[in-house]
Amino acid sequence: MAETKRPNxxxxxxxxxxxxxxxxxYHLNARRLHDRLLHxxxxxxxxxxxxxxxxxxxxxxxSAIDASGRQIIIGDALTYTLATAGNDLDVFITIAYQEVxxxxxxxxxxxxxxxIRTTERPLVQDGTAVPPTDGSVIVLARVKLDGSGAxxxxxxxxxxxxxLAGAQLAPSSVTLAKLALDARPLNVQGANAITxxxxxxxRLVTIGESHSAHTxxxxxxxxxxxxxxGGANQIVAQINAGSGVIVRAHLESTVVSGVxxxxxxxxxxxxxxxxxxxxxxxxxxxxxxxLEDSPSVNITxxxxxxxxxxxxxxxQIDRSTxxxxxxxxxxxxxxxxxxxxxxxxxxxxIGSNANVGIGAVVSPNTANLISNTTQSLSxxxxxxxxxxxxxxxxxxxxxxxxSTTPLSTIYSPPLLTGTYHVDATSLADPSVAGTATINVNAxxxxxxxxxxxxxxxxxxxxxxxxxxxxxxxxxxxxSTTGGSVFQTTGSTATYTAPPTPGVFSVTAASVVxxxxxxxxxxxxxxxxxxxxxxxxTVTAGSSTIVRATVTGTxxxxxxxxxxSQAASVSPSVGPTTTWFAPGVGGSFDVKGTSVADPNQxxxxxxxxxxxxNDGGGGGGGGKFxxxxxxxxxxxxVAPPDATxxxxxxxxxxxxxxxxxxxxxxxxxxxKPKKRASTKLPPEPSDS
Numbered sequence: 249m250a251e252t253k254r255p256n257x258x259x260x261x262x263x264x265x266x267x268x269x270x271x272x273x274y275h276l277n278a279r280r281l282h283d284r285l286l287h288x289x290x291x292x293x294x295x296x297x298x299x300x301x302x303x304x305x306x307x308x309x310x311s312a313i314d315a316s317g318r319q320i321i322i323g324d325a326l327t328y329t330l331a332t333a334g335n336d337l338d339v340f341i342t343i344a345y346q347e348v349x350x351x352x353x354x355x356x357x358x359x360x361x362x363x364i365r366t367t368e369r370p371l372v373q374d375g376t377a378v379p380p381t382d383g384s385v386i387v388l389a390r391v392k393l394d395g396s397g398a399x400x401x402x403x404x405x406x407x408x409x410x411x412l413a414g415a416q417l418a419p420s421s422v423t424l425a426k427l428a429l430d431a432r433p434l435n436v437q438g439a440n441a442i443t444x445x446x447x448x449x450x451r452l453v454t455i456g457e458s459h460s461a462h463t464x465x466x467x468x469x470x471x472x473x474x475x476x477x478g479g480a481n482q483i484v485a486q487i488n489a490g491s492g493v494i495v496r497a498h499l500e501s502t503v504v505s506g507v508x509x510x511x512x513x514x515x516x517x518x519x520x521x522x523x524x525x526x527x528x529x530x531x532x533x534x535x536x537x538x539l540e541d542s543p544s545v546n547i548t549x550x551x552x553x554x555x556x557x558x559x560x561x562x563x564q565i566d567r568s569t570x571x572x573x574x575x576x577x578x579x580x581x582x583x584x585x586x587x588x589x590x591x592x593x594x595x596x597x598i599g600s601n602a603n604v605g606i607g608a609v610v611s612p613n614t615a616n617l618i619s620n621t622t623q624s625l626s627x628x629x630x631x632x633x634x635x636x637x638x639x640x641x642x643x644x645x646x647x648x649x650x651s652t653t654p655l656s657t658i659y660s661p662p663l664l665t666g667t668y669h670v671d672a673t674s675l676a677d678p679s680v681a682g683t684a685t686i687n688v689n690a691x692x693x694x695x696x697x698x699x700x701x702x703x704x705x706x707x708x709x710x711x712x713x714x715x716x717x718x719x720x721x722x723x724x725x726x727s728t729t730g731g732s733v734f735q736t737t738g739s740t741a742t743y744t745a746p747p748t749p750g751v752f753s754v755t756a757a758s759v760v761x762x763x764x765x766x767x768x769x770x771x772x773x774x775x776x777x778x779x780x781x782x783x784x785t786v787t788a789g790s791s792t793i794v795r796a797t798v799t800g801t802x803x804x805x806x807x808x809x810x811x812s813q814a815a816s817v818s819p820s821v822g823p824t825t826t827w828f829a830p831g832v833g834g835s836f837d838v839k840g841t842s843v844a845d846p847n848q849x850x851x852x853x854x855x856x857x858x859x860x861n862d863g864g865g866g867g868g869g870g871k872f873x874x875x876x877x878x879x880x881x882x883x884x885v886a887p888p889d890a891t892x893x894x895x896x897x898x899x900x901x902x903x904x905x906x907x908x909x910x911x912x913x914x915x916x917x918x919k920p921k922k923r924a925s926t927k928l929p930p931e932p933s934d935s
Contacts, residue, residue, distance in 0.1 A: 289312075289314050290414065292311045297405055299404070302398030307328055314345050316383075343373075344385040348366075350363070389406060396642055403679075507590050510576050535563040537574060539559060559576060559577070603631075616689065618688075622661075623684075624657075625684050626656045632674070641659075647668055665689055698710075699767075702771070704745040706749065708745045712768065721758075779794055780795060788856050798842055805844075807843060
């Protein structure tokens with residue numbers, strides 16, 4: 249059978265950590281068993297949820313019990329930030345039992361890694377799912393998030409759904425003997441029912457039981473005691489002095505009345521009486537005033553009734569003495585007169601005091617606007633010295649606010665028809681806010697994206713889309729002042745920029761109302777063009793890359809020409825070309841022209857050094873090398889022929905754009921000097 253054990257300590261006993269843990273477990277289990285069997289789960293006290301801000305609440309000091317009998321205690325109020333986000337949601341805030349290790353209790357001495365305490369830290373959570381009802385968590389409140397995902401005010405917090413802890417009693421555990429006031433039966437006098445009250449020691453006693461009925465009961469209330477209490481408040485007449493039982497459910501104080509006569513009451517002057525003592529003593533006093541219904545000199549009820557309607561009466565009460573004064577003033581008339589004022593005074597029953605809540609009123613609280621109009625809003629905050637507010641538009645994309653001060657703002661509506669709200673939240677109490685409701689009847693509006701201004705390269709293609717607001721027909725027609733638009737009707741269009749630079753526009757007009765348009769400014773920048781060679785100096789018979797740099801257009805190609813016909817380029821069209829050097833030295837020009845804009849061109853010069861013969865005889869320095877098969881392939885000079893004299897070489901026509909002198913110079917430059925002993929090496933034999 250299951251048994252309950254607790255540690256039993258004795259002298260010289262060797263204790264380990266399990267002994268102390270068992271000691272704690274015994275007491276914890278006993279306490280939780282008691283709480284679970286004699287209490288229902290829920291909030292025992294406190295744990296109030298109050299408004300802090302749009303996403304924050306405060307959980308007050310208090311305690312709760314869960315279904316396992318575990319106590320959940322918050323010793324200091326904490327501010328909790330909602331983890332749930334969203335618009336128009338019901339969020340449930342719950343609390344649950346939790347054990348954690350606090351880093352402050354971390355023990356690392358002597359090579360240990362332990363915690364010297366276990367912390368019972370309540371776990372506060374929130375979510376949109378309805379919490380379970382098994383008592384594993386305790387529901388504290390339901391919070392309503394508004395259209396902007398915020399807690400709008402304290403009224404958005406509903407604590408009526410919270411579960412409250414209660415008592416559980418075993419069946420047949422309540423008996424009459426346990427409910428009796430004492431061991432004797434109650435004394436009933438005649439037909440009067442016994443009234444039960446609480447004495448100063450918080451024990452139940454009976455009113456109406458005579459002192460002689462139970463002389464050993466010192467708490468029996470006598471009629472004399474009731475009479476003494478009632479006499480001080482002038483309510484003795486309402487109490488049955490024989491039994492001390494109150495026979496009227498509602499007690500009323502005696503009303504005292506009198507008349508004060510004011511003589512020579514002139515218009516525009518306030519007169520007041522001496523102190524009046526109704527005889528109730530210090531404390532709260534109720535005073536009511538009225539003009540006595542009786543004619544006086546120079547006043548007739550039929551001829552001067554306006555006189556009475558123009559009289560103002562007020563009283564000024566001194567609670568420390570229980571006395572008061574009457575003040576009277578007259579707004580109209582042209583003569584002095586006598587007026588009698590009837591006053592009524594009585595001692596009121598005192599209820600609980602209450603402060604007037606802060607109020608915020610926005611003016612106007614409702615407005616109707618059309619497109620391109622604004623609405624000035626102002627606020628009056630009452631019952632506080634901090635009269636300012638913070639202004640906010642409740643709906644996202646619901647318009648804009650400008651010229652905002654703590655007491656006023658200017659609202660500009662959005663482009664879309666709808667109903668929007670401007671909230672003015674009190675700086676003194678964020679739970680209080682005034683609201684202005686704005687009904688916007690917007691006109692047809694066209695929007696184009698991208699926009700309102702874009703830069704497009706020459707010949708580039710750009711897609712535009714149009715949106716028509718406040719009309720079911722979203723069709724538009726497209727037009728442009730430069731370039732071309734493909735698909736001139738519909739909500740989208742494809743635009744091709746012109747080849748020439750400039751500033752142009754693309755316009756979308758509503759098909760329902762062509763006067764409603766939206767335009768995008770198109771800037772086409774001018775084309776810039778430049779070329780450069782990877783190497784400005786190359787050796788005879790080699791090559792280099794020439795590159796074009798083009799801006800302001802999507803076409804980065806160039807037309808390439810070798811100005812000097814002794815060299816060549818390939819390809820003739822492209823962003824780059826390869827320039828092939830001739831077999832002779834000199835300076836050679838290359839020209840590049842933009843394909844996108846033929847007016848943009850540039851010529852650069854590439855240098856080819858003279859070719860020297862390192863094996864020439866004598867120390868007279870290097871001489872020009874004789875032509876070879878390699879350099880002759882790029883030379884305009886015909887190779888020497890062993891069967892024909894050099895003088896019989898054919899003449900070369902000058903290239904276009906070059907003079908005959910330049911050709912002669914080039915021929916003379918590459919023509920080797922004649923040497924009698926110069927022979928070509930023999931051809932290698934097959935052996």
